[in-house]
């Protein structure tokens with residue numbers, strides 16, 4: 422195994438970046454954790470901390486300088502998200518780092534139904550334009566969010582119809598990311614990172630129901646109903662549009678993607694709902 426000497430990990434205060442950082446630390450890899458708030462950086466061996474946000478080109482360039490690879494986690498929903506991602510990709514190039522692993526989304530495209538998937542497409546395009554040795558991990562919808570989607574009422578609501586999705590656990594995405602960071606042969610490649618079963622939301626609801634022992638159902642909505650049922654959150658329109666579009670993308674078949682990436686690169690089958698509960702019973706709590 423040809424291990425890069427120093428890996429920059431962004432998003433290390435978050436769920437996915439935190440998992441990747443923990444796995445790299447366990448593998449004895451030196452890391453530079455690039456975080457917005459150093460006081461929240463995970464306490465791990467062999468780490469340096471750098472402070473940067475995706476709005477700050479200079480801080481990012483400095484944070485990435487001298488590293489052998491960057492794990493670039495996509496940013497939180499923000500109206501400036503594309504600009505932030507492009508700033509981050511440009512900073513990788515400006516720092517003279519070639520290798521970058523970016524967390525994208527299945528079927529990212531310029532006109533994706535899921536509006537946030539368009540951001541990922543633009544970011545992937547920038548990785549190619551900058552001629553970086555990138556790997557795009559096109560992740561499916563997080564399996565971890567299934568109880569959150571069901572909420573306290575146990576109803577998954579949205580205009581997804583009988584469209585299907587192969588949800589994937591963040592643990593599995595982290596395993597794939599680490600394999601891609603620590604081995605060769607993944608340069609200028611796009612991988613779909615998904616579970617191994619395409620299911621409708623009604624089927625995912627039934628699975629959650631069986632595992633949790635509480636009734637969980639799926640309620641198909643019209644677009645209008647979806648906006649109405651989310652009105653009480655008081656979120657800005659562009660946020661609600663993203664939420665609703667994620668269900669419309671399922672209905673359109675955009676998330677009907679299944680791959681063997683987890684099995685092939687992580688070396689184990691995709692994690693099931695039951696395994697997530699066994700690993701951490703708090704998975705069933707209706708918060709992400």
Ligand SMILES: NC(=O)c1ccc[n+]([C@@H]2O[C@H](COP(=O)([O-])OP(=O)(O)OC[C@H]3O[C@@H](n4cnc5c(N)ncnc54)[C@H](OP(=O)(O)O)[C@@H]3O)[C@@H](O)[C@H]2O)c1
Pocket residue numbers: 431432433434435436437438456457458473474475476494495496497498505524526560561562563591
């Ligand atoms: N595939 C899916 O179903 C799905 C679902 C939700 C999100 N996502 C995407 O996947 C990403 C990773 O997921 P996650 O579960 O790890 O999310 P998370 O727990 O919210 O972590 C996001 C991480 O990114 C950092 N971050 C966000 N915006 C940033 C910015 N503008 N500049 C610098 N750092 C920034 C956060 O820093 P702080 O700790 O300082 O906030 C945090 O460390 C998310 O950010 C989102 O883009 C995918």
